[in-house]
Amino acid sequence: MVAVMSIRHLSLTLALLSLTACGGGLKLTPIRSTQAKPSNVAVYFKVETSGGEPIGGLASDSFKIYEDKELVSQFESKQTILNPEVAASHYTLLLVDMSGSISGSNSVDALVDAVGTFADKVEGQQKVAVFAFDGAAELHPIVAFGSAGGAKAGAKVLTTSKFGDTSTNLNGAIVKGFAELDKALASAEHPMRFGTLVVFSDGTDRARRVSKEDVQKAISETKYDVFAIGLGAEMQESQLKEIGKDGTARADDKAAVVTAFDTIATRIAARTKSYYLLSYCSPARAGKHEVSITAVTKDDKGNESSGSLTSDFDATGFTPNCDPNQKPSFDLSKGDALAPKKDDTKKDDTKATIKVDAKATTTPTPAPTPQGETFTP
Secondary structure, eight states: OOOOOOOOOOOOEEEEOOOOSTTOOEEEEEEEEEEETTTEEEEEEEEEETTSOBOOOOOGGGEEEEETTEEOOHHHHOOEEEOGGGTEEEEEEEEEEOSHHHHTTTOHHHHHHHHHHHHHHHTTTSEEEEEEESSSSSOEEEEOTTOTTHHHHHGGGGGTOOOSOOSOOHHHHHHHHHHHHHHHHHTOSSSEEEEEEEEEESSOOOSOSSOHHHHHHHHHHOSSEEEEEEESSSSOHHHHHHHOTTOEEEESSGGGHHHHHHHHHHHHHHHHHTEEEEEEEOOOOSSEEEEEEEEEEEOTTOOEEEEEEEEEEEOTTOOSOOOTTSOOOOOTTTOOEEOOOTTOOOOOSSSOOOEEEEEEEEEOOOOSSOOOOOOOO
16 A cells, blocks of 8 residues: 655755855755655755755765764665656746847758757756747747657757747847746646746847846846857847856857857756755654755865755654655645745745755865866856
């Protein structure tokens, strides 16, 4: 008989402490947690460097679990990393400029190739949609989220599509893009929903349908990641960064478009892989307890970095025979678990009130090998 999950949201308030260790530690951001009988505890969180660089590929033994400040042995906890796709939906919307300067040039084939490269890298982990914009008020749907054949195949229609308004409604397209993400994620499968908007353009807004102030307000207030890819010299680097608050890439000419798209795709894929769903079997059998999760990594020089998060859970009614691979059941009835903003400290409206804390430390150790490179947008 499958156990019925009893949900208690553990991460209801976030208090990320300032990171002061030399060289930077790890930052663990708790997003949502759940517990269930017989004695399952699962925590969904994100791991980054103190500078905000995503850290993916950590195995379950990279994490130490403490209950009431006492280490829980891995033999006892049977801790494991579950596929995060069982708990969260990640959507990326790609906005491509098809105003006259692109649709009327010989850049379209290069753009289609670039979209294909982007889809190859991102679509294995996320649902990807492609919308085009020109000077019109509305977006032009090219590939819907979850389309058969994927974004790579669907984007080929750009080579034959006709766009009627040669102007550039860049600002309006960004606002509409956020609305499309809202609509798609509202019906996503999982309660935790993460959206990314990627904007490609070779110029600034010419249509003036939406003011610069309004689009900047929309970008600054959105809960979604936003990346920007620029082509050519018309859009200055400062203008590109006003759009791509989470990263930018530039192509000086059409030959470099594929590389620019690949740079952003790599960044998005890395962010997706930095989310972890850690499940374990608690040895507790009664009462309320504090659980802490600590991540430990080493760089190529042997410098050890660590970070942790803490929360509370109630083990009332816990019994043995726990299977950590049991799929955790988050509260699908609410569907409100969007990723917290970088500075979000708002409380959830659920009944429980649980304090959550995250911190980071670094322990440098000498080593002869050179440090690997990291991408910084």
